[in-house]
Amino acid sequence: MARSKEALVLLLDVGPSMHSILPEVEKLCTMLVQKKLMFNKNHEVGVVLFGTEETKNELEKEVGGYENVFVLRDIKVVDADVVDILHNIPRGKFPGDFVDAIVVGIDMLIKKFGETNKGKQCLCLVTNAQCPTKDPYEGTKEDQVDKISSNMKAHGIKFDCVVIRENPVESAGKSVIDENDHLLNQFSKNTISKIVHVDSPLALLGALRTRSISPVTVFRGDLELGSTMKIKVWVYKKTSEEKFPALKKYSDKAPSSDKYATHEVKVDFEYRSKEDPDKVVPPEQRIKGYRYGPQVIPISSAEWDSVKLKPDKGVKLLGFTDSSNIKRHYYMKDVYTFIPEPGNRKAIVAVSAIARAMKELNKVAILRCVWKQGQGSVVIGILSPNVSCMDNIPDSFYFNILPFAEDVREFQFPSFSRFPATWLPNAHQQEASDNFVRMLDLAPSDREEMLKPEFTPNPVLERFYRYLDLKSKQPDASVPPWTAP
C-alpha cells in the first residue's frame, strides 16, 4: 500500500556544542530506524549531518554556499547499515547552521520524489539551536524562512524538530538563541510541524515518536446531542499500550541443512472428556457452559446470539455534569479522542463551541457509546474538552470509559482520624512532609516539566530493542545492564 511508504530525513547537529549529548542522539536515532526495520520495512531514511568539517551535498556542487553540511546517507529503504551508521555518528568541528541543513534536506526530498509522495515525507531536525545562522544573500532571515516553509508546504513535507538544551544558557549566547527559536517558530506557523524543547537526555529519547502507527478510527458517525442535533465526529484511540513484542516460539527440530525452515511452532488444542481422557471431542461437538451455582448450564453460540444484547450503533449524549463530580481514579481504560470530521467546518465549529463552553464552566459530558453495530456491549464514559492552542488544529474531546455499578467493589477502610494518635504525624512532622513535597517538585516554574509521560519512553521496550540489535551481531551477548533514569 502506498501509504506505508514514508520517507524521513534526519538532520543532525554534530557541532562541538552537541558533542556531550550526541550519544543520546545516537540512541534515539538507532531506536527510530530499528523500529522502522521491524514495523515499517519499506520506509525510507536519509541522514544529513551539519557542523561537520567536510562538506558533501548536491546543493554545494550546484549553487554553493552550503558548507559543513554532510549527507551521510541518501534517501533509501531502511536496512541494517543505517543502524550501524547511526550508532557511530562522526563528530563535527564547526558550529552548525540548521537553516542550511533544512534546505539540503528539502532538496533531497524534492529531487527524490518531485510532486509525488506528498504528506508522507518528513524532516526531523535534532539540534540545540545555539549557533548563529548565516545571513541570506538577499532579504531578512525571516523572509528566507517564509520562503523555505512555503516550499515545504507545497511539497507536503512535515517538519519535526527537537531542540535540546541541558543547561540554562549564559547570557552571551542568549540573543542568538532567541533569534533561532524565533526562526524555528516561524517554520511551525506555516507548515505542519512540531517543535519540542527538551532539557534532559531521557526526555530526548521520548521526544520523537519512534514507531509510526497510522491512526484507525474506532467510530465514524454522529455524536447525538438530541434527536435533532448531531455532530459528525471521528473517534480514535488517544492512548494504547504498546506491548512488548510477541516473540515466536523456536523449534530446533528442522535439520540445519534446511535453508527454508521457518523454525516456528504451532500450538494445537485438543479437548478431551474428563471421564474418558482417551476420547478427543471434535470442535463441532463442543458447547459452552456457564456456571450457575454448582451447576454448569450449556448454551450454544447460536442460542446465545439470538438472545444476547444487541444495541444499535451510536454515540448518544446523556447530559452534562460538573467535572468535579467524576473523580480521576474512575477512568477505566485507555483513552479515546473525538475529532470533528476533517474538513467539515460545521462539525469543527460545533465541537469547538461545546469544548470551550465545557472548559469555561468546568463541565464534562456523559455519553453512551456503541462503536459498532452488533458489538453486544455498551460503554458509558466522560467526554472532556481538549481546547487546541494551535491555529491549524481544531478543538477536540477526550473520552474516558467509566465503570458500571457491577465494576465497583465497596470495600470499607478506616478513616485516618480514627487511628491512634501515635500513628498520626505531629505538627512538626507534618511541616517536614509539606516541605518535602514542595522540594521534590518535578514541575518548577523556571524549567520544563520533568518526566512528562509524553517524553518518557518505556524502558523495557528500549532495552529490548537495544538487546535485539546487539544479539543480531553477537548471538551470545548478555542482557545489557539497566541504568535507572
Added chain:
Amino acid sequence: MNLDPQGLFRDHSDSDDEFELEKEKDPSKEMVVYLIDASPKMFDLVGNDEDKSQTYFHAAISSISQSLKTQIIGKSSDEVAICFFNTKEKKNLQDLNGVFVFNVNDREFLDQPTAKLIKEFSCIEALRNLAGTFMSNIGSQYGIIPGSRENSLYSALWVAQALLRKGSPKYVSKRILVFTNEDNPFGNITGAAKTDMIRTTVQRAYDAQEMGISIEILPLSIPNEPFNVSHFYADLIGLEGDEVAQFLPSAVERLEDMTDQLTKRIFKKRIVRTISFSIAEGINIEVNTYALIRPALPGSVTWLDSVTNLSLKAERSFICADTGALVHEPPKRFHPYKNENVKFSVDELSEIKRISNGHLCLLGFKPLDLLKDYHNLKPSTFIFPTDEAIIGSTKIFIALHRSMLQLKRFALAFYGGSANPRLVALVAQDGVTSSSGQVEPPGMHMIYLPFSDDIRHVEEAVQLQTTADAGVPHATDDQIKKASVLMKRMELKDFSVCQFANPALQRHYGILQALALGEDEMPDIKDETLPDEDGMARPTIVNALEDFKIAVYGENHDLEEVSSKKSSGTDASRKRKAMVEAAVESAANHDWADLADNGKLKDLTVPELKNYLTAHNIPVTGKKEALISRILTHLGR
C-alpha cells in the same frame, strides 16, 4: 479456560497478572437460614385490593427467591437453608413438630443454592407443580395455641441453630432471617405458660447469638396495623431504646433491598499485593494495594461435550511447523530482525523485563492539573498503608497524604512490577462518607500513566491528511454562550459515577437464569444507559438545542443537508447505485428461470452469477456452489 469467549467484556489491554490473581479468590462465606412463618395468618391478602391479590406468604417467597437468584450469581459459595414453621407436617433432624425444612434432591439442608431449589421453591404455592402444593404437602396451622405445650417458634430457632452448627464463626457469617406478619406470636395464650414460653424462646435466641449467629426479623406488616416490634421481637433480637423506634423503617428498607438487589458478583476485600514504597534514600514504608474498580466479567466458561454435557479438559501441544514433530515447551523464542531470526532464551527475556525490584519508588510531585485526561491506560489501584512489617508506615503515608491534599499535588512514582513496569501517578483521596456509608475511602489511587510510546498524536496526524488551507475555525463567543446555556439545561441531576448497571452483563445473567430455571420467557432487562427521552423532549431543552444548532450550523442546516444529499449523495452510495444498475442490466441478458430448470447455472461465470444476486440485493459472498444455491432459493426452486 476462556472467561469471555465473545470478547464482549474484554478491553483491548487486559491480561495483567494482577487481574489474573484476583479471579482465583473465594469470596467470604455466608450461611443463611430463612425461617418463614407459614401460619394461616400469612395467607391473608396484602391490602384489600382484589387485583393485587397477593398473600403475605407469597410476598415472602418471592422476595426470598429473588434474593436467591441474585445470590447464586453473586456469591454462589454461600449456603442457605429454607425452613417453614407453623406447619402441619414436620421434616427436620430433631423431629420437632411444626417445623418443615424445605429441600430438593442432591442437596443437604444447608448447602449452596441450586437451580432446582430456586425453581421449586419459587413455585411452591402454585397449584400445579411437581412436588404438589404447599398446602397438601406441608400444610399450615397455628403452632402456638392455648392448652398446648408446643412452641413452634422455639422449635424453628432450634432447628435453624442446629443447621448452622457447621463452620467456624471466624470464617463464616451466620444469619437467621425470620419472615412473619405476626408481631405477637404468644398473643393467644396467657398466664404462666406465656411468660414461660417467652422466656425460653428469648433464651434460645440468646444462645444462638452467643454462638455467633445473628437473628434478623423481616416483618411483613399489615396496613393500618404496623408491626409492633415491642410486643415480643424487640426482646428476641435484643433491641434497646432508640433502636426499637428505628427498627421498622430500616427493616422495610432491608426487605426492599432483598428484591431490588443488583445482580453482581461480590468480591471479598482482599489485598492484591503488599508492596514497599520507597520515599527517599533509606526511607521505605509498606502499603497494601486493593482493586476497587475492575471490569466485571460474566463468569468463567466451561467447555462441555454437547452430547453428554460433561465438562472437557483442554490439552495443549506444540508442533514443529517444519517437521510436524511434537515439541515440549520450547525453551527459546525468536524475533525476525534484519532478515534473520534473533533467538532469546526465556531467562533472557525475563531479565530484560526486570528493571526494577517490584517496589513503588517515589520520583517527585507535580501539581494536579498536569495529570491530563489522556494520562490513563487501565483501572486504578487503591493503596492503603500498613504497619505490619514496617512500623511508622501509616504515619509517613498520612503525612504525605495530607501534604498532597493541601498543596494540590500528586506524586509521580515508578511502579516496577516483574513484567510490566509503569510510571504511576498517586492521587491522594480524602475519605468521603454519606448517610449510606463510606463513599470514598481515604488513601491514594495509583493511576497507570502511558509512556511516550503509548500516546498517539492523532489530532495532528488527522490534520495532516486533510491539510486544510485556510486554518481551522474556532467557535465564536456567541456560539460558546449558546453551548453554555445548553449545558445548563442538560445538567444531569445527582449524577454519580457507576449509577448504571451494565446492560450486557445484566442480560447475560438474565439469560443464564432463564435457561437454568427453565423459565419460558427471556427476561426483559431495562437498559438504563439510554438517554432519557422524555427529559430530552422538554421544551427548555429542545429550545436550547435548537438555539445552539442555529448558532453553529446556521438557519438552514437541515435543508442544506437534504439538498446536498439529493444532488450528490456520497461517493460510495453513488458508486453502489451505479453498480446495481449495471448488474440489473446485465442480469436481464439471461433467462434465469430457464437456466435454473435445465441445470445450466453452473455454466455461467461467477461474475455473471453475481450480477443476478446484486440485482436482487442478495449477498454475493461465498463459492460458486453457494451462489448457485442462493439463486435457486431465490427463484423458489
